[in-house]
Amino acid sequence: MVLRFPSLELVEKVYHTGPVEVPYVPGFLSFREAPNVLKAYEKLQQKPDIIMVDGHGIAHPRRMGIAAHIGVMLDMPSFGVAKQKLTGSFTEPDIAKGSINPLTDKSGDLLGEVIRSKDKVLPLFVSPGHRCDQATATRLTLACLRGYKLPEPTRLADHWAEEFKKELR
DNA sequence: GCGACAG
DNA sequence: ATCTTGTCGC
Numbered sequence: 001m002v003l004r005f006p007s008l009e010l011v012e013k014v015y016h017t018g019p020v021e022v023p024y025v026p027g028f029l030s031f032r033e034a035p036n037v038l039k040a041y042e043k044l045q046q047k048p049d050i051i052m053v054d055g056h057g058i059a060h061p062r063r064m065g066i067a068a069h070i071g072v073m074l075d076m077p078s079f080g081v082a083k084q085k086l087t088g089s090f091t092e093p094d095i096a097k098g099s100i101n102p103l104t105d106k107s108g109d110l111l112g113e114v115i116r117s118k119d120k121v122l123p124l125f126v127s128p129g130h131r132c133d134q135a136t137a138t139r140l141t142l143a144c145l146r147g148y149k150l151p152e153p154t155r156l157a158d159h160w161a162e163e164f165k166k167e168l169r
Numbered sequence: 170g171c172g173a174c175a176g
Numbered sequence: 177a178t179c180t181t182g183t184c185g186c
Contacts, residue, residue, distance in 0.1 A: 024177070026174040033176070055175050065175070086175045120185095125175085 001157050002048050006143055008152045015164045016040035026086065027061050030069035037070060050077040050132065052140065052153040057129035059103055059112035061087050071130025078129030079137035080112075081154055085125055090114045093123055097145075100138065103127070113138050121149045 112127025
């Protein structure tokens with residue numbers, strides 16, 4: 001789905017269903033999800049300027065999480081917002097909304113940022129995908145918060161996906 | 170060998 | 177991810 005920024009008003013939302021043959025294997029999520037995500041993207045009449053993906057960007061063992069993968073495939077700016085860590089280490093950010101700590105690899109290189117998007121809830125893992133820097137990924141994520149743990153793009157996408165699955169039954 | 174492990 | 181029961185805090 002596409003939202004206008006910074007108003008976050010709905011611009012367009014499309015649906016797509018397709019077979020999923022590849023099993024889920026940590027580190028290889030894009031091979032399972034990307035194919036159908038790309039098909040859904042093709043249905044959009046209004047293409048976005050940047051893409052927020054539910055998953056990691058470069059905060060990945062080989063710096064190629066699904067957000068980076070999708071960005072490269074489409075050659076579009078992208079970044080990832082994940083709910084769980086895949087790799088790297090970090091110290092728990094302060095429980096207050098807006099607190100941020102770095103997510104780093106064994107060498108100390110920055111992989112992404114751990115952000116408390118809401119008071120006292122588990123933090124989010126934000127990392128650049130393709131043609132996007134950390135500052136932009138973090139800034140946009142924070143600007144998309146509306147009182148919930150998840151930023152509006154992924155939160156609403158999850159919501160409408162559930163509605164769509166109900167219609168199928 | 171043991172622990173970790175996006176969605 | 178999906179399913180599902182019970183608990184906790186505002």
